[in-house]
Amino acid sequence: MSVTAPQGFDASGVAVGLKSTGKKDVAVVVNRGPRKAAAAVFTSNRAKANPILWSQQAIADGVAEAVVLNSGGANCFTGSFGFQTTHQTAERAAELLGVSAGDIIVCSTGLIGTGDEVFRARVLDGVERGIAELSPTGGDAASEAIMTTDSRAKRAVHTHEGWTVGGMAKGAGMLAPGLATMLVVITTDADLSASELDTALRHATRVSFDRLDSDGCMSTNDQVTLLASGASGLHPELPVFTAALTSVCLDLAEQLQGDAEGASHDIAIEVVRAASESDAVEVGRAVARNNLFKAAIFGNDPNWGRVLAAIGTTTAAFDPYDVDVSFNGVRVCTAGGPDRPREDVDLTPRATRILIDLKSGTDTATILTNDLTHDYVHENSAYSS
Amino acid sequence: MSVTAPQGFDASGVAVGLKSTGKKDVAVVVNRGPRKAAAAVFTSNRAKANPILWSQQAIADGVAEAVVLNSGGANCFTGSFGFQTTHQTAERAAELLGVSAGDIIVCSTGLIGTGDEVFRARVLDGVERGIAELSPTGGDAASEAIMTTDSRAKRAVHTHEGWTVGGMAKGAGMLAPGLATMLVVITTDADLSASELDTALRHATRVSFDRLDSDGCMSTNDQVTLLASGASGLHPELPVFTAALTSVCLDLAEQLQGDAEGASHDIAIEVVRAASESDAVEVGRAVARNNLFKAAIFGNDPNWGRVLAAIGTTTAAFDPYDVDVSFNGVRVCTAGGPDRPREDVDLTPRATRILIDLKSGTDTATILTNDLTHDYVHENSAYSS
Numbered sequence: 001m002s003v004t005a006p007q008g009f010d011a012s013g014v015a016v017g018l019k020s021t022g023k024k025d026v027a028v029v030v031n032r033g034p035r036k037a038a039a040a041v042f043t044s045n046r047a048k049a050n051p052i053l054w055s056q057q058a059i060a061d062g063v064a065e066a067v068v069l070n071s072g073g074a075n076c077f078t079g080s081f082g083f084q085t086t087h088q089t090a091e092r093a094a095e096l097l098g099v100s101a102g103d104i105i106v107c108s109t110g111l112i113g114t115g116d117e118v119f120r121a122r123v124l125d126g127v128e129r130g131i132a133e134l135s136p137t138g139g140d141a142a143s144e145a146i147m148t149t150d151s152r153a154k155r156a157v158h159t160h161e162g163w164t165v166g167g168m169a170k171g172a173g174m175l176a177p178g179l180a181t182m183l184v185v186i187t188t189d190a191d192l193s194a195s196e197l198d199t200a201l202r203h204a205t206r207v208s209f210d211r212l213d214s215d216g217c218m219s220t221n222d223q224v225t226l227l228a229s230g231a232s233g234l235h236p237e238l239p240v241f242t243a244a245l246t247s248v249c250l251d252l253a254e255q256l257q258g259d260a261e262g263a264s265h266d267i268a269i270e271v272v273r274a275a276s277e278s279d280a281v282e283v284g285r286a287v288a289r290n291n292l293f294k295a296a297i298f299g300n301d302p303n304w305g306r307v308l309a310a311i312g313t314t315t316a317a318f319d320p321y322d323v324d325v326s327f328n329g330v331r332v333c334t335a336g337g338p339d340r341p342r343e344d345v346d347l348t349p350r351a352t353r354i355l356i357d358l359k360s361g362t363d364t365a366t367i368l369t370n371d372l373t374h375d376y377v378h379e380n381s382a383y384s385s
Numbered sequence: 386m387s388v389t390a391p392q393g394f395d396a397s398g399v400a401v402g403l404k405s406t407g408k409k410d411v412a413v414v415v416n417r418g419p420r421k422a423a424a425a426v427f428t429s430n431r432a433k434a435n436p437i438l439w440s441q442q443a444i445a446d447g448v449a450e451a452v453v454l455n456s457g458g459a460n461c462f463t464g465s466f467g468f469q470t471t472h473q474t475a476e477r478a479a480e481l482l483g484v485s486a487g488d489i490i491v492c493s494t495g496l497i498g499t500g501d502e503v504f505r506a507r508v509l510d511g512v513e514r515g516i517a518e519l520s521p522t523g524g525d526a527a528s529e530a531i532m533t534t535d536s537r538a539k540r541a542v543h544t545h546e547g548w549t550v551g552g553m554a555k556g557a558g559m560l561a562p563g564l565a566t567m568l569v570v571i572t573t574d575a576d577l578s579a580s581e582l583d584t585a586l587r588h589a590t591r592v593s594f595d596r597l598d599s600d601g602c603m604s605t606n607d608q609v610t611l612l613a614s615g616a617s618g619l620h621p622e623l624p625v626f627t628a629a630l631t632s633v634c635l636d637l638a639e640q641l642q643g644d645a646e647g648a649s650h651d652i653a654i655e656v657v658r659a660a661s662e663s664d665a666v667e668v669g670r671a672v673a674r675n676n677l678f679k680a681a682i683f684g685n686d687p688n689w690g691r692v693l694a695a696i697g698t699t700t701a702a703f704d705p706y707d708v709d710v711s712f713n714g715v716r717v718c719t720a721g722g723p724d725r726p727r728e729d730v731d732l733t734p735r736a737t738r739i740l741i742d743l744k745s746g747t748d749t750a751t752i753l754t755n756d757l758t759h760d761y762v763h764e765n766s767a768y769s770s
Contacts, residue, residue: 044698045694045697045698046697046698046699046705047693047694047696047697047705048697074690076690077690077693077706077718077721077722077723078722079721079722111690112688112690112691112693112694113689113690113722113723219694220690220693220694220697291676291757291761291765292765295761295762295765295766296765296766298762298766299765299766301766303497304498305459305461305462305496305497305498305605306497308432308462308497308605309430309432309497309604309605311432312430312431312432312433312605313429313430313431314431320431320432321462333462336462336464337462337463337464337498338462338498372676372762372765372766373762374759374762374763376676376680376762377680377683377757377758377759377761377762378759380676380677380680380681380684380757381680381681381683381684381686381757
């Protein structure tokens with residue numbers, strides 16, 4: 001059910017020819033209220049696609065009536081023509097829904113530089129057909145329409161004493177088109193203000209999507225949007241809602257990691273006993289972005305030397321000669337020297353757990369990543385050719 | 386001739402069984418004077434191998450009598466036993482040469498964690514045999530003894546009105562053992578003080594080796610050592626010497642790039658019209674470290690969208706919507722939008738040139754890198770297995 005699991009939302013997914021495969025490529029999610037509160041987070045890349053530039057303005061007042069999403073073209077670096085396409089998308093949706101264009105959020109994903117007249121015509125067609133097909137059970141179709149190289153749709157639902165959080169996501173960490181764009185729409189029928197949604201969303205994304213670092217490449221189109229209808233009539237305590245939202249975000253993030261098609265391992269890098277949470281994140285991220293480490297995991301090689309060399313490039317507070325490193329529960333390095341033999345480690349399962357004990361404090365963080373594989377290289381060298 | 390091209394230097398390369406192939410694995414370079422001035426730069430990784438920890442102390446007084454280098458083991462994260470191995474290496478060489486151990490520089494390369502009793506015994510054997518075989522024509526043998534997965538020895542010589550700079554290097558940017566360790570020894574018979582050498586070396590490495598960023602991974606063992614014998618009796622002006630030294634460093638850096646065995650393209654990323662040199666370096670490095678860009682080059686795909694997305698993550702001063710990008714002389718992106726068709730670009734040659742025009746100033750920098758290939762993944766996943 002994804003985004004239509006909570007009360008007060010309609011959705012749809014239609015095929016208008018943006019994808020050469022003929023699969024669904026435009027999704028619409030509409031908030032029927034009574035509340036129309038919304039919050040969103042956007043890529044921090046300075047190179048932002050036109051839908052990002054538009055949606056940042058549209059969300060500013062904390063109100064959103066609907067989200068229109070397309071796959072099959074990023075509409076990024078397509079100049080003023082591309083921005084007009086996004087504008088027209090919002091105008092057309094607003095007109096058909098009888099609302100203001102400034103309350104329509106737009107998201108796009110696909111190849112950078114794609115956004116010509118044909119693209120525009122098809123997206124506008126998609127808006128009309130998508131709105132015509134809106135349904136309170138349309139969440140699954142919407143989640144399919146935002147897929148690109150995703151092998152499966154990503155959906156999550158969390159229900160909590162009368163109110164529900166539902167979400168859909170697209171992205172395949174390592175090989176999604178163009179730049180592994182991540183698009184997420186999350187809905188809830190809890191009755192919360194825009195500012196509460198914003199607080200909850202920033203916390204939830206910080207510890208979920210922001211810690212998924214499949215290949216270190218940041219997209220021009222990443223966007224996570226949260227809509228609240230208030231249809232349950234219930235106003236949960238913010239920490240309770242935030243926890244539910246976080247669990248949906250973590251569920252979706254793990255689905256994104258697990259669908260990194262080029263990958264053969266889903267790696268969780270858990271950093272413990274750090275002096276601060278930011279130190280733990282910095283250390284985990286340094287490992288997640290180290291190609292030599294990632295290639296070693298592909299080769300089922302518990303190469304702790306590459307872990308130590310990767311974290312040695314950080315500014316986090318720890319003694320590199322007093323660190324322990326475990327691979328799948330086997331401590332192969334203790335106090336910066338060899339411990340149990342590498343042969344004791346079994347790296348054949350897809351799920352891989354690296355534990356890094358910094359012995360410098362009490363904070364912790366887990367970064368999710370994937371290995372560096374032949375398929376990653378293949379898919380990303382062949383994509384736009 | 387490499388390091389024995391300048392007057393006043395003897396060198397050797399011997400095989401003592403550190404390499405399972407039976408090839409040369411210990412090199413010795415001795416400065417016969419009359420001057421024994423020296424300078425060195427070291428990895429900035431906080432995880433430093435024992436030879437780095439030793440050599441940083443040994444070089445501090447600006448005097449070095451000799452450099453002992455081994456391949457076949459990094460002697461990193463081998464604890465106090467490993468440090469004692471380095472210490473004993475210096476002691477043995479000093480004893481045989483009749484000098485102080487504190488004037489012996491030691492370098493190692495190979496797998497992290499390698500440095501047991503057998504390793505120590507072989508290295509000490511190599512010191513004895515290497516010193517016994519020292520010769521004023523031993524530079525070539527020395528350059529072979531430091532090779533690891535290098536497919537060829539790297540040497541460069543620059544002669545200038547009576548004085549000479551000679552160098553040797555090991556490293557194969559993308560797939561060298563462990564962590565692409567770069568070891569370089571440069572000699573000169575120019576008569577310069579340690580502080581002049583230090584100034585010249587820091588400038589030369591800043592614009593050469595520091596701009597070679599094959600896979601973003603920093604080794605625990607990187608070291609560049611410069612020895613001056615003064616045997617020519619000539620004291621060149623420092624800028625003249627620095628220029629000669631820089632040309633030797635650039636020559637060696639390009640040889641390292643060209644021998645990245647896993648690579649199919651040598652990529653020069655030239656950033657022009659930057660607001661500062663550091664901005665130019667930051668922008669070039671962001672592209673050099675972007676796996677999606679690197680995989681696209683492997684696929685002969687002039688994917689300028691990935692270039693713009695990569696540089697959008699930097700803090701350099703420029704307008705991402707006003708940047709030009711050329712691939713091998715063909716401008717495919719102008720002012721943040723499409724320009725000439727991608728079909729006009731020929732990316733089949735190994736030598737690849739990316740030009741990024743930031744239109745924000747007058748500074749420039751060129752970063753050297755390689756593409757991300759199947760062979761890179763293969764060699765780095767199979768290395769220690």
